[in-house]
Amino acid sequence: MQSRKGYGSEFWFTFKAKVGKSKVRVGTDQRIKKLQRAADVLLIDDNAVNLQIASEILVKAGANVETASSGFEALKLCRTKIYEVIIMDIQMPDMDGLVTTEKLQKELHIKTPIIAMTAYGEDKEFYKHGFQSYIAKPIDPLELIETVEKWINTDLRRTPSKEDLIRKEQVINKKVIDKLVSYGGIDMIYQALQDFSEELVVQLKTLQILLRSKQYQKASDILHTIKGNAGTLGIDQIARWAEYMETVSKMKKYTSFEGDLNKFNLLFKSFQEEAKLLIV
Amino acid sequence: MSKKILLADDSPVIQTLSKKIFQGQGYDIKGTKTGTNVLDEIENNDYDVVILDIILPGTNGMELASQIRKNKDPKKANIPIIAISGNYKNYSKEDFDEIGINDYLIKPLDYDALVSAVKKYT
Numbered sequence: 109m110q111s112r113k114g115y116g117s118e119f120w121f122t123f124k125a126k127v128g129k130s131k132v133r134v135g136t137d138q139r140i141k142k143l144q145r146a147a148d149v150l151l152i153d154d155n156a157v158n159l160q161i162a163s164e165i166l167v168k169a170g171a172n173v174e175t176a177s178s179g180f181e182a183l184k185l186c187r188t189k190i191y192e193v194i195i196m197d198i199q200m201p202d203m204d205g206l207v208t209t210e211k212l213q214k215e216l217h218i219k220t221p222i223i224a225m226t227a228y229g230e231d232k233e234f235y236k237h238g239f240q241s242y243i244a245k246p247i248d249p250l251e252l253i254e255t256v257e258k259w260i261n262t263d264l265r266r267t268p269s270k271e272d273l274i275r276k277e278q279v280i281n282k283k284v285i286d287k288l289v290s291y292g293g294i295d296m297i298y299q300a301l302q303d304f305s306e307e308l309v310v311q312l313k314t315l316q317i318l319l320r321s322k323q324y325q326k327a328s329d330i331l332h333t334i335k336g337n338a339g340t341l342g343i344d345q346i347a348r349w350a351e352y353m354e355t356v357s358k359m360k361k362y363t364s365f366e367g368d369l370n371k372f373n374l375l376f377k378s379f380q381e382e383a384k385l386l387i388v
Numbered sequence: 389m390s391k392k393i394l395l396a397d398d399s400p401v402i403q404t405l406s407k408k409i410f411q412g413q414g415y416d417i418k419g420t421k422t423g424t425n426v427l428d429e430i431e432n433n434d435y436d437v438v439i440l441d442i443i444l445p446g447t448n449g450m451e452l453a454s455q456i457r458k459n460k461d462p463k464k465a466n467i468p469i470i471a472i473s474g475n476y477k478n479y480s481k482e483d484f485d486e487i488g489i490n491d492y493l494i495k496p497l498d499y500d501a502l503v504s505a506v507k508k509y510t
Binding site: 287288291292293296299300303304306307329332333335336337338339340341347 | 404405408503
């Protein structure tokens with residue numbers, strides 16, 4: 109090892125490894141399967157070539173892909189957008205994949221499944237650090253697509269494990285509810301949550317009609333109203349999801365709205381379950 | 389006698405919360421979900437403060453505020469107006485000042501802020 113103060117250290121090491129089979133054959137189209145729907149995927153890797161390969165595979169499979177070349181960049185992107193799947197390289201300079209994942213989950217409270225991507229093999233440490241899955245490098249296109257497919261379909265719908273329940277972020281922010289209760293009592297909250305639910309049932313149906321007929325401005329107005337109401341009641345996850353959909357809707361090109369509406373309905377169900385417990 | 393609030397907001401959630409919360413604070417509050425009857429309400433009653441959603445079905449909140457300020461009765465023309473809205477992108481602070489809106493809050497509503505704004509003007 110050689111070190112220079114202020115400049116860092118250089119390490120050398122030798123290890124025995126099996127020669128890996130190169131699996132990347134991007135050009136062969138029979139290895140590209142189409143995703144069931146366009147999912148929003150964030151890819152994070154400091155290596156530009158890896159980033160491009162993985163990105164091309166997923167774009168061909170029909171995903172909306174965004175890329176980040178560092179953990180910092182990923183954090184920045186995740187502050188303003190909710191992705192459906194995040195694929196993260198483990199070895200990155202400055203902030204590695206493990207630290208980035210912890211920050212995403214503990215600081216930004218992101219619930220998106222995060223998949224580790226590394227050449228060093230599967231490691232139980234990944235799961236302790238909050239990763240949900242793992243894919244090996246070099247990337248196998250089919251494996252990559254199938255992993256994304258699996259997580260866009262199981263996200264929120266999968267039966268939560270005990271660990272998930274502990275880690276699970278609540279849809280309703282209890283602090284806001286408590287404050288409102290101290291002002292107006294529990295009956296007022298009961299009524300307001302009921303109002304919110306009844307209105308949301310209608311709003312979600314209207315949204316589907318508007319988005320299907322590409323009436324993006326009207327759709328974003330409704331999403332805006334939902335965001336305000338949900339935020340006032342401390343239904344933070346619904347407020348954030350409405351905000352995300354409003355942002356996309358304003359761009360006048362919303363290809364993944366069916367999936368996003370499904371997710372909205374699932375959030376609504378989680379909200380109703382939590383609301384029941386709140387009343388009791 | 390209790391001070392009177394007129395609340396114009398089309399959101400049932402905001403209506404439910406505001407009515408109960410301001411009643412709890414000793415106010416007499418009346419709600420309307422459209423902009424169309426706001427001016428009549430003010431004409432026929434003595435309100436001490438108006439809480440106005442900017443985006444309302446019927447007449448827009450900005451238009452209503454400027455109509456209120458044109459009332460012939462100086463007492464009614466000077467009713468304190470608190471604007472609440474989820475979106476101020478279309479309007480600047482200058483627009484609110486020009487119309488004579490006294491205070492404005494952004495949704496999601498923080499009731500600590502709304503209650504203290506109302507108390508400030510009553």
